[in-house]
Amino acid sequence: MTDQETAGQSQGVSAAWEWIVEWLRVNAPRSHAALRPGASDALLIEAEERLGFPLHADLRILWALNAGVADDHMFGAHFLDGEGLLPLDVALDTREFLTDAWPDWAEGWVPFTADEVTAPWSGSFVDCRTGRLGVWGMETEPEEEDGLDLAGWLELIIQALRDAAGPLVGPGNAPGLAGGALVWLDPRDVHVEGWASLRR
Secondary structure, three states: OOHHHHHHHHHHHHHHHHHHHHHHHHHOHHHHHOEOOOOOHHHHHHHHHHHOOOOOHHHHHHHHHOOOEOOOOOOOOOOEOOEEEOOHHHHHHHHHHHHHHOOOOOOOEEEEEEOOOOOOOEEEEEEOOOOEEEEEEOOOOOEEEEEEEHHHHHHHHHHHHHHOOOOOOEOOEEEEEEOOEEEEEOOOOOOOOOOEEOOO
16 A cells, blocks of 8 residues: 555544544534543554554554543443444553464554453454454454455444444444433344434
């Protein structure tokens, strides 16, 4: 990938994330309030020194915009298809655990989302060598997803929020609102009081 292509892709991440953040501000203020401020250049450099390799440009720009979420223990922070954006330190701690747990964990893989941001059990990672995404779990082997990168994944989130449609929305998974938070649930088994699907 050329430098120009990389820059264009990162701009796509920035624009997509800013769209999601604005949507949260208007429609899900509790989820919006869970966003942490962006990481400084110094913190990002410190993270790269700890990793021993540079963050992929997409992940770097995402964390520069918002360095994770604060878990409110009421679903509000897990607005990315049921996952929350990991704070930098939690992401690096989780990566070190996964590196020890899974012999096949690749050097460039960095977890960036989790089902629980204070006690991560499963989530998604970015391959900092290629920008492609994968899934990880404490009890399931990590696996790369076919060709999907961060910009493409964020566009799928946008499609789900804007149109209540797309690959992330189905009979067993849908975005909805409850108590000012964006919450993804199985519409057939709603366990959050007041939850209303975005699909009308």
